Amino acid sequence: MTAQSIALNRFGLGGRPDEAAPADPKAWLDAQLRSFEPRPAAIAAAPSRQEVAQQLADYFEEIRGMGGPAARRAQAIVPEARPRPQPAAMTSMAPMPGQEPAQAMAQMGGEKALNERIAGLPQSAQQFIRKAGRDYYLTSVAARTDAALTAPAPFVERLVHFWANHFAVSADKLVVIGLAGLLEFEAVRPNVLGRFEDMLLAVEQHPAMLLYLDQAQSVGPDSRLGGLAAMRGRKVGLNENLAREILELHTLGVRSGYSQADVTEFARVLTGWTVDGLGRGPGARLAGGGGAPGAFRFAEAIHQPGARNILGKSYDQPGIEQAKAVLHDLAASPATARHLATKLARHFVADDPPSALVDRLSAAYLRSGGDLPAVYRVLIDAPEAWNPAIAKFRTPWDWSVAALRAVGTRQLQGQAVAGLMTQLGQPVWRPGSPAGYDDIAASWAGPDALVRRVEAAERIASRAAGMVDARTLAPKIFPDSLSPATALALARAESPSQGLALLLASPEFLRR
């Protein structure tokens, strides 16, 4: 690939027929670090946190009123709703002439899959989930897609997707369906060009993360509320989920030297970090009721008092400051620098990233105090990232965005995107685990996955046929980089639509 093609595809999200290839690839990328728009119109129009959280609060209120087994079953939306459904069978993802493609995609991927997942729940829970899914999740998916399709800074949009996957929440846990997109919009986007520590803090205080990893319900045993509850014989206590994942996934990385004792201590530190306005009982008022639904709240009443020792350092700060101090140190740790540098290098260069590049990225991170643009600039300057050989296999999201951009799509309904992504095996904000989606070819380049892409290519092409000619489009998308084999296949295609499908399915399009 030429440098132009690398800038468009490896760094960016793929070319568009209505956009010229960058004359100076490096300058084009660098300029995006200044021109990124954290809150473009599409994102600003997404449902507000307050609205989503209010619906959740109302639902919690409703099931509290039920009592007994009904409430317990309705509570089923809180624990994990596993296993992740397999993508729809091959035959059912066939093109959907006639129906609006969006509609058909939604049936296959979005709503049908959702209906199967919630079939055993009580009516009220099903209603909650349907509304959250339709009004909030799908709207957010559409907003994310719109930004990806038309954003003036596609390199930074890619970084947003990268960080959102790094800090993955999964709508598999139905309680976060409506909030998942907001984590990306509110915590990742505003900080993607800032310091990592700020993004970390914004993420760990976001209701989506606090609910997804059970932090909102974690109570210090020796806190005021913990003591009261114990006296009444109620079982409340510590939940280590978020503490562990912060260490393992968000910052230091797995097997980087922390112990179980560190996890437990960190969990104690984090008690009191909860979500406001979701509960209305007396306990909830003590813990953090009454405020705006969905707002972050530090609830002193459930915070485990006392100094804590983590990774050999003592933290004796009061209240909320204690966890902030730990997060500050975690963000500044060389292990975190290495963990993040490895993931970035893997995303932009190779599944097995070259260690020299990881070293340089890591050093830039530490030198700059975790200033992300400083790290991105090392990436832009890295010869490894401009290797003409194409090493990365596009994930389904990457491929879909590139395909839609290539055919000139500017907007797509959320259900169309959700359906497509489910069929391709990478439903948006639904990785099924807090580790997020894999970023290596082995996870995506399978026989069946390949056929699904070809089928999706045919479908996308059939919608765009007549609007774009693959023969003139291809050199725009891959400036001076189209393989002779692909060029020949396009020239020999039996119809404009087939030519477009072949371009989208071509080896160069499957990779970046």
Add this chain to the structure above:
Amino acid sequence: MFDRRFFLGSAGAAGSLLLACPSVALAKAATDRRFVFIIQRGAADGLATLAPVGDAAFAGLRGAFAEDAQSGTKLGSFFALHPALAETAKLYGAGEALLVHAIASPYRDRSHFDGQNVLETGAAGAYRLKDGWMNRLLGLLPQGEAKAIAVSATVPVALRGPHDVSSYAPSVLPSASDDLLARVGDLYARDAQLSPLWSEAMATRKLTGDLSGGGQNGAATGALAARLLAGDNGERVAFIETGGWDTHSGQRGRLAAQLKGLDALVASLKAGLGADWSNTLVLVATEFGRTAAINGTGGTDHGTASAAMLLGGAVKGGRVLADWPGLAPAALYENRDLRPTLDLDALIANALAQHYGLDLARIAATLFPEGQRPRPIDGLIRA
């Protein structure tokens, strides 16, 4: 020697069609006529579809392909219908199929993209007109008859234009077409990562093309189109997509599957239309034909003239319409293709003029504004 210009008919009437002048059909009731265009994207091989077995050069050019022609339905002594077209042969026997040979649009190069654009726009060259001739046809029809639908996900070029049309296709259509899968396989052949993955996928996957699959997909498409067209409230004009005709290799099996699908499509269209079939005109046409000779990979390459069909209860069929140019080397177009001797645009204009009782010159000027005034070809539609 025989007269190169002839009708071959079940009635045995061999005469010069182009000179025959029966009276123009009178317009029927304003709202019961149906017109369906089945496009064959990819350049269907007319010489295999309607084999000129009586041409002395045919067997030599076609080698093993000629065996198929031998087992097909003989239409007189000169032509044979491909054996996969059994239902079409029945229509022919019932006088409801008029088969046309050595016919081509004005397009004379060999690009699918450009050729289909000419076939659909009705222009004299590619990308000269934006609208399709089927859309312009709607402007000539009474209001009740100007209702058109494309049986496809999107509105094809042929139906694009100022008049509103709809599109509809089944929710469960075959997944990626055989032809696309085959081409993708070629594209991945030298890719160390993709090639083994693709081989594995194809080995475990039952292929279902848009017309293959034992004709089931074709039958489903035909039945769907019939549902859309049948009855007083049905659509009056329809466009049906078929692809997979670009048989550069392994043509015998692939084309047989394609034709079987087309045959099933037409049969189920007829069955589904019921009484409306008697007022229906179906046009089957492709952007151009294929080489007269077989290539090195058991297929044929892009050519020029091909075959077309007019089917339906409204058609005065049971005949082959051709001004046969011959397959001797000197007779071939550019020494390789069947030479066009009939103009597809003229056939369409004449058939529609008679079907709708419209003036030929007016319909030709509207549908094919860049073409010459067509010669009348009378007697295509039942009076």
